[in-house]
Structures are given as structure tokens and as C-alpha cells.
Amino acid sequence: MRRPSLGLNPGNELEQASVRLLMGLALYAYVYTYPYTSWFNQQDSLQSLNQTALVFFSAILLLLASIWVWPQKSPLRRVIGMCMDVGMATYLIQASAGIAGLPLLGIYPWVIIGNGFRFGTRYAVAATFISMIGIASVLDPRHLGSGNSHALLATLIIFGVLFLYMSKLISRLNGAIEEARKASLIKSQFLAKMSHELRTPLNGVMGMSELLRETPLSAEQTEITGLIQNSSRTLLELIENILDISKIEAGKLQLHPIDFSLRSLLDQSCSSLLVLAQKKGLYLVWDSPESTPDLLRGDTRRIRQVLYNLIGNAIKFTEQGGIEIKVRSLPMTHREIRLRFEVIDTGCGLSELAQEHLFEAFTQVHNATQNNAEGTGLGTTIAKELVEKMGGQIGVESVPDKGSRFWFELPLQPAEKPETLQETVVNRAKQTPVLILANPALGQTLGNALKTWNIPSTQTDSSHRALELLRSAGNRGKSFGQVFVDQQMMDMAVDHFARLARDEQLIGHTPWVLVSDASLRFDRYFQDMGFSAVLTTPIDKKMLFNLVHTVQNPRENMGNNIxxxxxxxxxxxxxxxxxxxxxxxxxxxxxxxxxxxxxxxxxxxxxxxxxxxxxxxxxxxxxxxxxxxxxxxxxxxxxxxxxxxxxxxxxxxxxxxxxxxxxxxxxxxxxxxxxxxxxxxxxxxxxxxxxxxxxxxxxxAASAKAPVGSTASAAATRSGALIDESALQGIVDLGGPEFLAEILRDFAQDGEQLLRVIQAALQQEDYPGYQDAIHALKGSSVQMGAHALLENCLQAEALKPHAMSGAEILNITAALQQNFHKTCRALTAYLDGQRQTR
Structure with a gap:
């Protein structure tokens, strides 16, 4: 059984107990000095002091152990801790029989203040009451002389008033903290409510504009409709950001760490934003050194969200040049890996004043050279909150008109099952080969550049040889990932070569890139030939990188209007x-x-x-x-x-x-x-x-075609018939593999309970109870896409009351139990597969 988290302890008893241990060590270091022990009345007092020290520290260790085992809030444990502190201070002051014990009077206000601030007003009052008893005991005239009774009474009154005043201040402070917490909660609830309410009218805007694009429109109308959709998507992004902010402030944002490949995550995150950079004529490149660990464990969804926000901002505020993303590892421990991510742009930069307020919510940084910047300032705020939630740090270094370097550092764990990610990493390296038709020098330049990204290439300077290679690849059913054609070094005209390839259907869906000097204008003529893009010489490796990854990571927004x-x-x-x-x-x-x-x-x-x-x-x-x-x-x-x-x-x-x-x-x-x-x-x-x-x-339709027998066990002979993977993929897409794991745990636990109810109802011939449990299990089966189990439930629901004592219900129930356990195994296998591929 998993031990509860110490974070469940709202009063932070662990901190108070740890301070008690340190204070106890300091206290006895003072007590065992000669000036203190010389005031002891009897020689055996030292032995008594040793015994009480042993009892005191043993009790402290027991309290620490109980907090570790049972971290939930415990009022009794807190009161015991107060009594220990006051009791030990009182004993030591009395044992000193002189002024050496007077400095120990400071223990009493410490007990009141410590418990009051950590646990609230009630505990401050309780600590004050217990401390007053201790003070009254140590200031007893029988211990310090009867002639000082009036002074001792005055001291008692002073301490009492002081303690009550401190309790009142603590009460006010805690009240102010509680009011601030409530105000923050109300604000978060308001933000969540508003984001919820805004979705309904936004649904009308986005939906109607989508339908409008299905009708015949002029070019101007199409452009206007596109602007409406882009604005709607921006508003939807803002709503999602507000929802994230409200979750963070309400403390409801949960992390779901999974095993992942760092380089795959980096490729996916940056490739999806590449089209935005290209629209502005910017380069976007990313790199992770081979020395950086690749197989890690962390919340990929939140890491990706931070990258999206920072890279998106860099693209927005950069007009020339581009953005570079770097990842490197920092000194690490045995079980923790610390990575530093850097987003470097050549944009407008930030002043020192702007940097100070950059990560504040709803702060939009303005710059004299960047007047068209849009946004709410939530992106950097969310990035900061997410990074800190994951235990990291975030910052920025910038020079106005020179650019900015945003960085964040994250502590991550090594992958729990690195062997399951190895296949993904190997597949990433096995990129589809590229065909290069160019002179040897240019071909070697392109080939070497592609090799650095693990993309193999085949090079030739003959057009006829290139056509043979294309035919051969097509016959094997393995087309090239891209074809680069050098316009300057051709043994036949470019348009003739492209026409031959098109006539033989060798182009297909393979992207063709024309390599030419900067004077060439890529227009409709080359598009009609079959070329997708042009790469100018001399070769810019950054632009080549962009072009290759644009093709190998298709843009999600392409095709929506086709x-x-x-x-x-x-x-x-x-x-x-x-x-x-x-x-x-x-x-x-x-x-x-x-x-x-x-x-x-x-x-x-x-x-x-x-x-x-x-x-x-x-x-x-x-x-x-x-x-x-x-x-x-x-x-x-x-x-x-x-x-x-x-x-x-x-x-x-x-x-x-x-x-x-x-x-x-x-x-x-x-x-x-x-x-x-x-x-x-x-x-x-x-x-x-x-x-x-x-x-x-x-x-x-597949479920309807499934055979229905008396036992229906044939329907569950293989995993493919047991579960609907597309239904499970929908759950994964919404919440990730860990969300599916949570639902799977609930399904298995509830299912086991329902099976026990079904079996008991069957033995007692309780038809209503049997049907209720079957109905509940059917609902869970639909949710999980469990085909065979759903079929069993439908058969069981069709039974009449008189069937409770027959053989048919026994066969159906036995098949149901068997398929339930098979389904759980199939679901677990599917979940493991999802974790491996992420």
C-alpha cells in the first residue's frame, strides 16, 4: 500500500517537529555547560537530567515517526508536542534552582508563536494556557524565595498579557491569510466560470464561420472568413490560458509524469510551430547534444506547453532572423537529471524594467520597435507557474533591439522503463531516404547536412539514373521522402525531367524541391511542374533544416479548406x-x-x-x-x-x-x-x-456483426475483439496515458465489486439485484470500449426472471467473468503500449 504524501499534512507538523529537535539539541547543549550544572542542588540531579533527556529525545523521534507513517492532521499529536516543549522547559528551569534557568523562559513564547503561526488561533490559545501553567510552576515562591512573591505575580501577569496579545495578533494574521485565500479562490472560480460561459458564444462564431466556408465565396469573403476563424482560435487559446491560470491558483493543476524521449518531444513541439516562423520568413532550428540524456520521465504535456508559449512569443516579437532552441544537461545526481532549455531569438529585445514585470499575469510588454504585438501576457505567466510546479526555475536575458534568451531548468527523472523507448528512438533515426539529383559538390554538401540529422540520402548527377531510382523505389513500395533537383546541373531541362516523372506517376505525394540560385522566383510555373519548394544556393543549413522538417512533420492546419x-x-x-x-x-x-x-x-x-x-x-x-x-x-x-x-x-x-x-x-x-x-x-x-x-x-457496426452464442466466449479470443482501441485513444488524447490509467484502475476496482454482487445475486436468485449490477457493468464497458464484455452484458440483460435458476444464466455469467479479466489484461497491454510510444 502506498504511503500518503507528507503534503497531506495541512499544519506542517513535520516542520514543527524538526524545529523541536533542533531546539532540543541547542537547549541541552546549554544545559550541560558547567555554569548551569553547578547550580544543581543535589549530585544525583545530573543523572535525572540524563534520564529526562533520553525520554525527551525519544518522544521527539516517536512523533517524527508517527508523522511519517500517518501524515494526516492530528490535533492530539500537536497538543502532545506542546506539552513536551513546555514540560521540558519547566523541568529544566526548576532543576536549575537559580538564575541559570531564566534564559529558558524564552521557550514559552516560542511554543506559542510556533504553534499559532503553523496551526492557527486555537492552537495559539492552547499553547498559551499550557505555557501559563508552566510559568506559574517555575515562578512558585517555594522555588525562588517567598520574598519575591509580588514580583513573581507581576511577571506572571506580564507574561499572560503578552501571550494573549500575541495570540490576538496571530488570530488577525491567520484571518487575513484566510481572507486572501478565499479571495483568490473566488477569483479562480470566477475565471473558470467565465471561461466556461465564453465557450457557448464562441462556439457559434467558430461553427458558423466553418459552415460559411462550405458555401461558394469570393476571394475577399474567403479571406474575411479566415480572419474570423483565426481571431476565434486566438480567443479560444486565451480561454484555455485563463482556465489554466484558475487551476494553478486553485491548486488543482495535477502533473502526470510518463516516460518519454526528449528528442522526440523536442521535434514534435518545434515542428508544429515551424509553419508560423516560415510565414514571417524566420528560421526555427533546435538542437540537443548527443551527451544530453534522451530517455526521461516527466509531464510531457506541461513541458510542451511551456515550449509552445516561449517559442510562440519569440516568433511574435521577431521580424528578422529567427529562433534557436537549445537543450543541455546540467550537473546531475544519481536519481535526478536537470535540463536547461533555452529559446533564443533575434527580436526586439526587452528593457530591464520590462524584464522585471515580464512574468506577471496580464502584463503585456511594449517596445517602441514592436507596436503590433498582441496578446494578454498570460503565456509567460503560465510558463512560469508550470515550471515552478514541476520544481524548476525560469528566467530571461535580453538586450533591447538585439534579442532575448528565455531559459528554464527542470528536474527530471530517468525513464522507469528505458528499454520500452529504445524502439521509438531507433525508428526516429531511420528517416525515409532522400534522393539528390545534383552535381557531386552540391550533392555532397546536401548529403552531409542531412546526415547530421540521421537522414540517409542517395546522390546522382544523372537524370536518367534518377528516374531509374524513382521507378525502383516505387516498384518496391518505398518512395523517397524528398527529391532535391539541381536546376544548374541538368543533362535535360527541368520541365522535361519533371514531365517525365509526372507522366510515369513517379512524383505522387513525394515533395520535390528545386535547388537554384537566389535569382530564381518560385512561382506557379514550378508548382505546376510538381515542385513543392525551392532551396536557394549557397545552402543555408538552417533553411534546409526547416524545409526537411516541414515535410517530415506535416502541418496540422493544412488541408482544412481543401x-x-x-x-x-x-x-x-x-x-x-x-x-x-x-x-x-x-x-x-x-x-x-x-x-x-x-x-x-x-x-x-x-x-x-x-x-x-x-x-x-x-x-x-x-x-x-x-x-x-x-x-x-x-x-x-x-x-x-x-x-x-x-x-x-x-x-x-x-x-x-x-x-x-x-x-x-x-x-x-x-x-x-x-x-x-x-x-x-x-x-x-x-x-x-x-x-x-x-x-x-x-x-x-463491428459489435452488431459479432457472433452471439450462449457463452459468447468466442468473441473474446483475441485482444482486437476485446477492446475498441479508437475509443481508448480518444481518452488518451483528452487526458494522456495517466488519465487512462486512472480510469482503468476505477474500471477494474468497480468491475471486481460488481462481479461479487452479480455472483451473490445469482446464488440468492435476486433478479433485480442481478440486473442492476449488470446494467452498471454495461455502462463501464461502453466507456472503456470493451466489446466482448458489452456483448455479455447485453445477453444478461435480455434474460427473464425465470432464467435465474437455469443453466443459460450460469454460462453467460461465467463468460462475463472470464471476459472481464481478459479485458482488464488487454486494457493494461494497450496502456503499456501508449506509455512506450510517448
Missing amino acids: VSLHDHYQQSQGKKGLSILVAEDNIINQKVVQGILRQAGHHVRVSSDSEETLDILAESSFPLDLLILDRNMPGKGGLDVLKAYQMMETAHPVPVIMLTADATPESMQACLEAGASAYLTKPVDARMLLDQIARLCQTR
Whole structure:
């Protein structure tokens, strides 16, 4: 069993106990000096002092051990600690029988202040009460002389008033801290609420502009629509940033470390931003020395988010030159690796004053040479919070008009299973070969540059030989990754060579790059030949790097305007138009979703509230293939409607997609646990919605074709029939492998409990109890895409009460139990595979 984290101890008892140990050592160092021991009344007092020291330090160690084993808050342990401190101080002062013990009176205010600040006002009052008893004991006239009774009484009063005053100040301070905490929480809740509410109108803007682009538009109208979409995406990014800020300030941001390859993460992160740099004519290069450890463990999602923010800012504030990303390792310990990431740009730079406020929220740095900068200043703030959350540091070095160097350092762990990442690293090195048709000198220059990035090349200076190589590669089914053609050294004209290759269908999807001097203008003529880009000589390695990685890491935003929604759905293997019910109360969202679905060829019916939705679902005349539910409808919400539908239709339920503006992992998990087949956040991405629909319909079709026998065990003979990997991939895409691991743990635990309930109900012939447990297990099976287990549950639900004493229910239940354990193993194998590839 895993030990609870010490972070669960809200009062930080560990710190107080550690200070107690140090104070105890200092206290006895003073007590064992000769001036102190010389005041002892009897010779055996020293032996008594040794015994009490042994008891005191043993008690301290026991308290430390109890905090380590049981770190939760313990009022009793805190009071025991107070009594130990006051009791030991009181004993030592009394044992001194003189003025040598007077300095120890400082222990009492320390007990009050320490407990008050760490644990609150109640503990300050308790410490004051216990300390007053100790002071009254040591100031007893029987110990210090009866003639001093009035002075001792005055001392007692002074200490009492002083302690009460300190308690009052501590109370006010704690109250102010609590008010500040509440104010921060309210602010975070407000930000989260506003980001949630903004998604609904934003869904209308993005959805309608997407539908508008499906209609015939002029060039100017297309440009305007594109600007609307770009502005909407910027607003959506701002909303996501606000949500992250609210999570961080509320302390709800969780880290999910996984094993990963540093170089793969760097390639993926930088390649996705390469197109933004190229649009501004900037270079974007990145490098990680071979000496830098590659197989690590950390939260890749958050590391990537920090890189996106810093690189995105560098691109925004750079007009000439480019950006360089460097990663290197710092001195490390046996179990910790510390990396330093640097984002270096040639942009406008920052003044010293701007650098001081750069990481403050909503601070937009202005520069006289950069008046068109946009943004809210949240990017650097989020980067700082994330880096510190991961235990690192972040900073900036900049010179105005010269550029900036942003850096952050992160402590990471070595990969727990490095051997599982080796195959990924090897595959990364095995890049698709490049064909170079050029003179020997230029060919060698290009080949050597490509070799530094582990990209093999084949070089030739003959056009006919190049055509033979292209034919041979095509016959083997292995095309070249790129073809570089030198315009200056050709034994035939460029257009003739390209025409021959095109006529023989040797170009295909392979990018062709024309290598020429800077005087060549790359226009439509060369595009019609089949060339994708031009590389000017002399060769700039940075530009070559950009070009190669642009091809090998296709831009995600390409193709959005090439394929219509209908064609996109057809290409997603969603060939048939479906009958879909959309339950959504917002009229704008209704039109958006309805427009997307109809563009894709579906038949749509819309309902505006939960009651209307349930009425339509109850109609046997409405052929339903898919249900899309808004989670936050008035009256009954989407989750309530889903539960009611599951009670209405238990034999053949249709897939359900839940739409919500709540983008938190908790919301997603609640929807999936309720039985939703998929979960999408607003604003609705048209292609993501169509992809989900195509996937769900394929899954349902495959399930419908599955053989149904008395035991149904044949359906679960292999992993592919047990689980729907596309459904699991949807969960991974939303929350990462660790989120899937969390859901898998819940599925396994709940499933084991339900199996016990099913077995008990079967033995007692409790039909309602049996059906309730089967229904719950069915919901979990849908969530996890467990095909065979779902089939067993459907068979069990179809049984009648009189079947409780027959052989059929025994066979179905046995198959269900068997397939449950097989499904858990298949899910675990899938999860391991996901962890290996990240």
C-alpha cells in the first residue's frame, strides 16, 4: 500500500517537529555547560537530567515517526508536542534552582508563536494556557524565595498579557491569510466560470464561420472568413490560458509524469510551430547534444506547453532572423537529471524594467520597435507557474533591439522503463531516404547536412539514373521522402525531367524541391511542374533544416479548406448518412451542430430541453442512430437524460456524444462514467465531431456483426475483439496515458465489486439485484470500449426472471467473468503500449 504524501499534512507538523529537535539539541547543549550544572542542588540531579533527556529525545523521534507513517492532521499529536516543549522547559528551569534557568523562559513564547503561526488561533490559545501553567510552576515562591512573591505575580501577569496579545495578533494574521485565500479562490472560480460561459458564444462564431466556408465565396469573403476563424482560435487559446491560470491558483493543476524521449518531444513541439516562423520568413532550428540524456520521465504535456508559449512569443516579437532552441544537461545526481532549455531569438529585445514585470499575469510588454504585438501576457505567466510546479526555475536575458534568451531548468527523472523507448528512438533515426539529383559538390554538401540529422540520402548527377531510382523505389513500395533537383546541373531541362516523372506517376505525394540560385522566383510555373519548394544556393543549413522538417512533420492546419465536411466524413469511412438527435438548448449551438451534420449528409432532429428529448427517445417511429447531448441543459442535465435513456433502452442503446463547455478532466470523467461514448468540448470542432461519429458508428457496426452464442466466449479470443482501441485513444488524447490509467484502475476496482454482487445475486436468485449490477457493468464497458464484455452484458440483460435458476444464466455469467479479466489484461497491454510510444 502506498504511503500518503507528507503534503497531506495541512499544519506542517513535520516542520514543527524538526524545529523541536533542533531546539532540543541547542537547549541541552546549554544545559550541560558547567555554569548551569553547578547550580544543581543535589549530585544525583545530573543523572535525572540524563534520564529526562533520553525520554525527551525519544518522544521527539516517536512523533517524527508517527508523522511519517500517518501524515494526516492530528490535533492530539500537536497538543502532545506542546506539552513536551513546555514540560521540558519547566523541568529544566526548576532543576536549575537559580538564575541559570531564566534564559529558558524564552521557550514559552516560542511554543506559542510556533504553534499559532503553523496551526492557527486555537492552537495559539492552547499553547498559551499550557505555557501559563508552566510559568506559574517555575515562578512558585517555594522555588525562588517567598520574598519575591509580588514580583513573581507581576511577571506572571506580564507574561499572560503578552501571550494573549500575541495570540490576538496571530488570530488577525491567520484571518487575513484566510481572507486572501478565499479571495483568490473566488477569483479562480470566477475565471473558470467565465471561461466556461465564453465557450457557448464562441462556439457559434467558430461553427458558423466553418459552415460559411462550405458555401461558394469570393476571394475577399474567403479571406474575411479566415480572419474570423483565426481571431476565434486566438480567443479560444486565451480561454484555455485563463482556465489554466484558475487551476494553478486553485491548486488543482495535477502533473502526470510518463516516460518519454526528449528528442522526440523536442521535434514534435518545434515542428508544429515551424509553419508560423516560415510565414514571417524566420528560421526555427533546435538542437540537443548527443551527451544530453534522451530517455526521461516527466509531464510531457506541461513541458510542451511551456515550449509552445516561449517559442510562440519569440516568433511574435521577431521580424528578422529567427529562433534557436537549445537543450543541455546540467550537473546531475544519481536519481535526478536537470535540463536547461533555452529559446533564443533575434527580436526586439526587452528593457530591464520590462524584464522585471515580464512574468506577471496580464502584463503585456511594449517596445517602441514592436507596436503590433498582441496578446494578454498570460503565456509567460503560465510558463512560469508550470515550471515552478514541476520544481524548476525560469528566467530571461535580453538586450533591447538585439534579442532575448528565455531559459528554464527542470528536474527530471530517468525513464522507469528505458528499454520500452529504445524502439521509438531507433525508428526516429531511420528517416525515409532522400534522393539528390545534383552535381557531386552540391550533392555532397546536401548529403552531409542531412546526415547530421540521421537522414540517409542517395546522390546522382544523372537524370536518367534518377528516374531509374524513382521507378525502383516505387516498384518496391518505398518512395523517397524528398527529391532535391539541381536546376544548374541538368543533362535535360527541368520541365522535361519533371514531365517525365509526372507522366510515369513517379512524383505522387513525394515533395520535390528545386535547388537554384537566389535569382530564381518560385512561382506557379514550378508548382505546376510538381515542385513543392525551392532551396536557394549557397545552402543555408538552417533553411534546409526547416524545409526537411516541414515535410517530415506535416502541418496540422493544412488541408482544412481543401476537403468539404461531406467529403471529410466520407473519407473517415462514415459512408452512410445517419439519423441523429441533437439535444441542445442554445439556438446558436443548435444551428452550428445541425449545419455541420447536414453538410456531412446526416438526417438531424433537434430538441431544446430534457423533457422533449426523452419524449423523442420514447418514440418508436424515430429511427435513431446517434444521440448528441448537451450536458448543461435546463431542467434535467445531459447526464440525467443519459441515465434515463439507459433505463428506457437496455437492449440496443445507440452511441451518445456529450457536448459541454466544461473542459476539465473531472467533467470528462463524469460523462464517461455515466455511459457516454464520447466527450467533446465547445466550441465544436467540425472535423473532430465527424471523426467521432464515424468512429462510433464503425464500433457499433463491428459489435452488431459479432457472433452471439450462449457463452459468447468466442468473441473474446483475441485482444482486437476485446477492446475498441479508437475509443481508448480518444481518452488518451483528452487526458494522456495517466488519465487512462486512472480510469482503468476505477474500471477494474468497480468491475471486481460488481462481479461479487452479480455472483451473490445469482446464488440468492435476486433478479433485480442481478440486473442492476449488470446494467452498471454495461455502462463501464461502453466507456472503456470493451466489446466482448458489452456483448455479455447485453445477453444478461435480455434474460427473464425465470432464467435465474437455469443453466443459460450460469454460462453467460461465467463468460462475463472470464471476459472481464481478459479485458482488464488487454486494457493494461494497450496502456503499456501508449506509455512506450510517448
